[in-house]
Amino acid sequence: MTTGTPHIAQxxxxxxxxxxxxxxxxxARKAFEADGSEASLESIAAQAGVAIGTLYRHxxxxxxxxxxxxxxxLADLVAHAERLASSxxxxxxxxxxxxxxxxxxxxxxxxxxxxxxxxxxxGTPSHAMCSAMHHGGADLLRAAQAAGLVRADLTPDELFAxxxxxxxxxxxxxxxxxxxxxxxxxxxxxxTTRDREP
Amino acid sequence: MTTGTPHIAQxxxxxxxxxxxxxxxxxARKAFEADGSEASLESIAAQAGVAIGTLYRHxxxxxxxxxxxxxxxLADLVAHAERLASSxxxxxxxxxxxxxxxxxxxxxxxxxxxxxxxxxxxGTPSHAMCSAMHHGGADLLRAAQAAGLVRADLTPDELFAxxxxxxxxxxxxxxxxxxxxxxxxxxxxxxTTRDREP
DNA sequence: AGCACATACCGAGGAACCCTCAGGTTAGAG
DNA sequence: CTCTAACCTGAGGGTTCCTCGGTATGTGCT
Numbered sequence: 136m137t138t139g140t141p142h143i144a145q146x147x148x149x150x151x152x153x154x155x156x157x158x159x160x161x162x163a164r165k166a167f168e169a170d171g172s173e174a175s176l177e178s179i180a181a182q183a184g185v186a187i188g189t190l191y192r193h194x195x196x197x198x199x200x201x202x203x204x205x206x207x208x209l210a211d212l213v214a215h216a217e218r219l220a221s222s223x224x225x226x227x228x229x230x231x232x233x234x235x236x237x238x239x240x241x242x243x244x245x246x247x248x249x250x251x252x253x254x255x256x257x258g259t260p261s262h263a264m265c266s267a268m269h270h271g272g273a274d275l276l277r278a279a280q281a282a283g284l285v286r287a288d289l290t291p292d293e294l295f296a297x298x299x300x301x302x303x304x305x306x307x308x309x310x311x312x313x314x315x316x317x318x319x320x321x322x323x324x325x326x327t328t329r330d331r332e333p
Numbered sequence: 334m335t336t337g338t339p340h341i342a343q344x345x346x347x348x349x350x351x352x353x354x355x356x357x358x359x360x361a362r363k364a365f366e367a368d369g370s371e372a373s374l375e376s377i378a379a380q381a382g383v384a385i386g387t388l389y390r391h392x393x394x395x396x397x398x399x400x401x402x403x404x405x406x407l408a409d410l411v412a413h414a415e416r417l418a419s420s421x422x423x424x425x426x427x428x429x430x431x432x433x434x435x436x437x438x439x440x441x442x443x444x445x446x447x448x449x450x451x452x453x454x455x456g457t458p459s460h461a462m463c464s465a466m467h468h469g470g471a472d473l474l475r476a477a478q479a480a481g482l483v484r485a486d487l488t489p490d491e492l493f494a495x496x497x498x499x500x501x502x503x504x505x506x507x508x509x510x511x512x513x514x515x516x517x518x519x520x521x522x523x524x525t526t527r528d529r530e531p
Numbered sequence: 532a533g534c535a536c537a538t539a540c541c542g543a544g545g546a547a548c549c550c551t552c553a554g555g556t557t558a559g560a561g
Numbered sequence: 562c563t564c565t566a567a568c569c570t571g572a573g574g575g576t577t578c579c580t581c582g583g584t585a586t587g588t589g590c591t
Contacts, residue, residue, distance in 0.1 A: 149538055149587055177577065186541045191579065193539095251505045293519070296512045299505070300498035307449045307497070314494045321491070325523015347558055347567055375548060384570045389550065 141260045142195050144203045156193050158183040164204050172201055172245030201249055202260035208239050209264040216271030225278040226285065230323050232275055233298060236268070237319060240302030247302040254295060269295060286326050297322055339458045340393050342401040354391050356381040362402050370399055370443030399447055400458035406437050407462040414469030423476040424483065428521050430473055431496060434466070435517060438500030445500040452493060467493060484524050495520055 147156055162182035166174035176197065180190040194200035215235060222228035240247045253261035254269065273291035280287050301322070305315035345354055360380035364372035374395065378388040392398040413433060420426035438445045451459035452467065471489035478485050499520070503513035 147539075151587070152539055155540085175577065176579090187579085188542065188581085189540055195579095197578095248505070255507070289519070293512055293515060296502045296506075296516055297519075300502045300516065303501045304494045304498045307446070308494075309453075314491055317491060318494055318498065321487070321495075322520060322523060325520060345567080349558070350568060353569085373548065374550090385549090386551080386571070387569055390568070393550095 141258050141262060142199045143260055144194050144199045155185050155189055159185060159190055159193060160203055163200050167204060167243040171243055172249060198249060199260040205242065205246065206264060208242065209268060212236055212239055213267045213271045216275055220274050225282045229275045229279045233319060236298055237302045237305060237315060240299060241306040244306050247299050247306055251299045283328060286328055289326055339456050339460060340397045341458055342392050342397045353383050353387055357383060357388055357391060358401055361398050365402060365441040369441055370447060396447060397458040403440065403444065404462060406440065407466060410434055410437055411465045411469045414473055418472050423480045427473045427477045431517060434496055435500045435503060435513060438497060439504040442504050445497050445504055449497045481526060484526055487524055
């Protein structure tokens with residue numbers, strides 16, 4: 136199912152092109168936030184004051200629009216992981232990063248599904264970013280394991296499965312009743328090696 | 334968002350009605366399995382050898398078709414919980430039931446999302462079954478907690494959040510690489526009170 | 532300034548799917 | 562056999578997807 140080259144939307148050359156590209160992206164962010172990743176592309180185009188063909192010119196697939204709309208946030212997440220990599224408390228670093236990741240994964244409904252897809256399917260617009268994130272998270276995990284703070288048999292893939300599962304729970308939950316922080320904490324306590332109490 | 338009476342599809346009175354109802358249900362099961370809960374209703378009708386209007390007569394909403402298609406499996410799950418309720422090993426009972434629940438929740442793509450919705454939204458076809466399941470699971474949890482085998486501060490709602498999160502992970506995973514059993518086990522180990530080793 | 536053309540825009544239109552409803556058909560009770 | 566409630570049909574209006582041929586325009590070059 137690897138479809139040729141993944142289209143990573145890039146800023147167009149001409150001034151009017153850039154204007155429209157930005158307008159579409161802004162409209163898309165708003166629409167995704169409101170209606171989830173399945174928001175109508177035609178109404179996004181309308182909202183941006185652009186014909187539908189123009190939207191497709193810049194973003195040939197829905198996934199490439201989602202990718203462009205979430206690229207920055209994902210990049211921040213990767214940067215944050217790098218910053219935390221040398222933390223003196225690797226367990227705190229890991230848990231803090233995971234919280235942040237869960238929050239980003241559930242920016243809007245449907246995102247976490249797209250990211251989970253992209254994680255292992257090259258030929259997907261978001262694959263590059265997901266891969267970078269995978270590395271960042273894996274480093275934090277390894278550090279915590281090296282310090283003997285997290286059970287050694289937990290793999291990065293498992294970490295990401297949990298991460299996206301928790302994000303999905305958060306995405307589903309009603310605004311008031313978000314149980315995901317508790318779930319994540321339960322999991323973290325579960326994987327922590329505790330040889331402190333006698 | 335509670336929409337009047339949830340339509341629980343019931344077997345029609347006339348013989349031709351029952352025939353078509355069953356044919357539609359069979360076609361729907363196949364289609365959901367293949368294409369997920371968003372499978373085309375028109376092609377389900379066609380597959381069943383029935384006009385689209387007939388499908389809508391029996392199942393006014395997609396959710397009621399999904400409900401009918403999964404009712405038996407869910408009922409089995411509830412019955413299984415009742416059977417396990419008096420198990421001599423409540424922790425084993427709980428973990429066995431959870432495995433089974435995860436497996437059923439991910440019968441086809443999209444199901445777990447519908448069930449998660451139905452869990453707390455009365456006015457949804459599947460709500461009754463979900464509610465029954467909630468009780469069954471809660472009983473198993475309480476039993477394990479009463480025996481001091483599972484941390485006491487875990488609530489049934491949290492249990493179900495985890496359950497559906499894990500099911501979602503399973504639903505996403507490629508056929509070969511299903512990490513959900515491991516995730517579930519990790520969680521179970523995490524919530525188990527261990528005061529056995531010195 | 533004027534030209535040329537790559538770049539960008541437009542929106543009609545075919546296809547898929549949703550769901551409704553007015554009118555025709557039929558099973559089955561009496 | 563009659564009658565009617567139950568059932569079936571499929572055309573059709575609405576939405577969204579995505580493509581593509583035609584048209585417009587920004588921009589570099591002279």
